[in-house]
Amino acid sequence: MNEQGVANVKHIKEPLPMGSYRKEDCIFLLKNINGLLEEQNNLEREYAMQNGTHYSEMLPIEYMPTKEYMTLYKNTLEETAEEIAFYTGVVAELIYRKKGKDVVIVSLARAGTPIGVLIKRYLAYKYQVNVPHYSVSIIRDKGIDENALLYILKEHPAEDIQFVDGWTGKGVISHTLEKACKHFKNKYEVDLDDTLAVLCDPGECTSLYGTRADFLVPSACLNATVSGLMSRTFLRNDLIGPYDFHGSKFYKEWEEIDVSNDFVDTIATHFSQLNIHEEDLVNKEMGAFNAAQSVENIRQCFDISSINRVKPGVGETTRVLLRRVPWKILVKDKEDKRIKHILLLARDRGVPVEVYQDMCYSCCGLIKDMCDV
Structure with a gap:
């Protein structure tokens, strides 16, 4: 770290x-x-974002799930916990092979946070190592929280950072991370590994993943109540100073409905039953559809002016329904059990669902053009 980095850390x-x-x-x-x-x-x-306000300068009202929706979430977690444990084990093994016991897990808040906890838990179970885990903010168009990275490097100067997220969609966060790491190197003379480790990589963005299937991670179904009671991250100059970390609300008043620890505890109980073989750790071939081409085909087919209004994959589609203004939802197969919560949310919000098979994702959320409202 150069003199500027050392000075900033102080x-x-x-x-x-x-x-x-x-x-x-x-x-x-x-x-x-x-x-x-x-x-x-x-x-x-939505009006503000489509008129130039950056999404990180506002916070959404958190979705409060219905009783029916929470039942669906719990059933989904029960049905998929063993499979998620397996994918966690695969990506954790790949990380350990690459970086060993001196790794520092740095999850990207907030979708990456529960996955970071699970990877830390798996490494403790399998290799009896207690690796540090921090959760930091990364924001499209603005980059990663440099103060958070400087703090981590001060606390762990000899260790190797591994960035973790929940899933990939179009690959926007992967590209944001790559750009941020280059900027960080130029500014502080510190070379960070920009390879993003994820549980699910339907966007075909990384070599460190548990599966390339567009798999439902049940934590995608909820917001703060499965992510440590934290809001999405926030960055605005009037409230975040030059030496502050990026901002977030802590919804401590929702402790009674919080399932964050239950989520990771439920999955971690399956670690002792896993059998991960060498062939599970080999990168799989890409799917029949190219992810980037899938997104562009959707944009053209539905005459959407901005690629930012196309949100592919089950995780991103869920986000569209929870905190954006959706126009319609595309699904590959309405009978796919991975999208039950998508269909429930779409029904509750009165959003049309259309079958569209020419994509590598199980579903895709399309955001309404506010000029048409």
Whole structure:
């Protein structure tokens, strides 16, 4: 780290306790912005975003799931916990082979956070190593939280950072991370590995993944209540200073409905039953459809002006239904059990669902053009 990095570290404060995970599972490097701003509804935010306001300068009102939706979430977790444990084991083994016991897991808040906890738990179970795990903010068009990275490098100067996320969609976060790591090297003379490890890689963006199937990670079904009670991350100059971490709200008042620890506990109980073989750790061939071409085909087919309004994959489609203004949902197969919650959310919000098979994803969310409203 050069002199500028060392000087900046001196101004960065120690992180305050945040989130509902156990401290040994995850440390959030985020600034608590409770009481500093009000959340906005999806319609207000969509108008603002399509008129030039960056999404990171606002917070959405968190979706409060219905009883029917929570039942579906719990059933899905029960049905898929063993499979998720297997995919966690695969990506954790790949990380350990590449970086060994001196790795620092750095998950990207917030979809990456529960996956980071699971990878840490798996490595503790399998190799009896207690690797550090931090959760940091990365924001499209703005990059990664450099203060968080400087703090981690100060605390673990001899160890190797591994970035972790939940899944890939179009690959926007992968590209954002690559660009951010290059900028960080130019600015601080620190070379970071920009390979993103994910549970599911339907976007075909990385070599470190558990599966390339567009698999439903049940944590995608919910927001704060499965991600340590943290909001999505926030960055605006009037509230986030030059030496602050990026911001996030901590919804401590929702402790009674929080399932964050239950989610990771349920999956981790299956680690002892896993049988991961050498062939499971070999990169699989790409699918019949190219992911990037799938997205472009959708954009053209539905005459969508901006690629930012096309959100492919089960994780991103869920986000569209929870915190954007959807126009329609495309599904490859309405009988696919991975998208039960998608169909339920679409029904509850009155969003049309259309069968569209010419894609490598199980579903895709299309965001409404607010000029048409």
